[in-house]
Amino acid sequence: MKRYHMVSTFVIAFALAALLGGGYLTGRAQDATPAAVTAPLVSGQVLGSGLPDAAPGEALGLRRTIFEPDGSVPLHMHPGALVLYVESGELTYTVLEGNVQIQRVATAGTPGPTEELGPGDETVLRAGD
Incomplete structure (x- = not known):
């Protein structure tokens, strides 16, 4: 039971880090000017x-x-x-x-x-x- 608890704690910590890090990266990406969208020729x-x-x-x-x-x-x-x-x-x-x-x-x-x-x-x- 203890092993399951450690694994689930790791998964939760990893998911939380991914969400926080992903939010930071998304926020940083939004600071840049978006590329112009052009219609195909x-x-x-x-x-x-x-x-x-x-x-x-x-x-x-x-x-x-x-x-x-x-x-x-x-x-x-x-x-x-x-x-x-x-x-x-x-x-x-x-x-x-x-x-x-x-x-x-x-x-x-x-x-x-x-x-x-x-x-x-x-x-x-x-x-x-």
């Missing part, structure tokens, strides 16, 4: 996804990504097909490897030109592309 939303029967083992997804001015993402790759549509503004796009086909926006009902891009090519996608 890139945000996304999954609009839908599924596993198509016609392509076993493959996934299909639809996502809306919003780039604020000066927003960017690190260089990356997509292992399969990717369809981009620029709703508004402009997006600079660089091909890392493989080939990419760009379909430019239609004008007056006539499909826009198609461009083939290869590794290292960069283009600006505009609204409608």
Whole structure:
């Protein structure tokens, strides 16, 4: 019984020290000016996804990504097909490897030109592309 009493006394003393010390640290941290909170420059939303029967083992997804001015993402790759549509503004796009086909926006009902891009090519996608 005495051992239990000593252990519980130690636990209570440790908890009390942690609470007092933690309160001190919290108080000290509050003295500093808080860092400014900034909104992310890139945000996304999954609009839908599924596993198509016609392509076993493959996934299909639809996502809306919003780039604020000066927003960017690190260089990356997509292992399969990717369809981009620029709703508004402009997006600079660089091909890392493989080939990419760009379909430019239609004008007056006539499909826009198609461009083939290869590794290292960069283009600006505009609204409608």
